[in-house]
Amino acid sequence: MSASLKRVIYVSERADTSNSDLQEIINSSRVNNPQKDITGCLVSGINSYLQLLEGPDAAVDELYRKISKDTRHTNIVILNEEVIDSRLFTSWSMRLDPFNNLMWSDEEINAGNFLNITATNALNIFTRIHEQGKSVF
Numbered sequence: 001m002s003a004s005l006k007r008v009i010y011v012s013e014r015a016d017t018s019n020s021d022l023q024e025i026i027n028s029s030r031v032n033n034p035q036k037d038i039t040g041c042l043v044s045g046i047n048s049y050l051q052l053l054e055g056p057d058a059a060v061d062e063l064y065r066k067i068s069k070d071t072r073h074t075n076i077v078i079l080n081e082e083v084i085d086s087r088l089f090t091s092w093s094m095r096l097d098p099f100n101n102l103m104w105s106d107e108e109i110n111a112g113n114f115l116n117i118t119a120t121n122a123l124n125i126f127t128r129i130h131e132q133g134k135s136v137f
């Protein structure tokens with residue numbers, strides 16, 4: 001029997017608002033995540049990150065613990081944590097979506113600030129990214 005799948009969505013405040021951290025984060029993700037059967041999506045806003053992690057229960061917990069200690073961001077808040085039947089980002093070890101690539105309507109999202117985003121809006125964003133099927137990489 002396969003392990004149950006889990007999804008975690010969190011928001012955090014970027015320590016470095018230039019893009020220098022971002023490529024390193026994506027590079028580690030694309031090396032490490034396939035080994036742990038983790039997929040997901042990272043949205044970079046002007047001052048914040050919004051990330052969806054999905055995969056086997058224990059692997060997601062372990063990765064989240066590691067990420068939560070990373071000094072490249074602070075004020076990490078989990079918005080959604082639940083068991084799932086299927087993944088949204090099946091073929092992405094970590095999809096990157098710069099926020100300005102998307103057309104979102106809510107004011108805070110238009111400002112690239114996810115820090116006060118609701119769980120529902122966060123999930124909607126990832127559902128929309130998934131449905132649009134577009135990315136810069």
Ligand SMILES: Cc1cc2nc3c(=O)[nH]c(=O)nc-3n(C[C@H](O)[C@H](O)[C@H](O)COP(=O)(O)O)c2cc1C
Nearest residue numbers: 025028029032033049051063066067070072073094
């Ligand atoms: C916003 C953010 C998202 C991250 N996402 C991932 C990820 O999906 N997978 C991953 O392995 N590391 C991710 N990291 C990096 C980890 O915190 C950690 O630095 C990295 O996994 C260490 O990898 P290494 O042991 O191969 O050097 C993320 C870091 C930040 C700040």
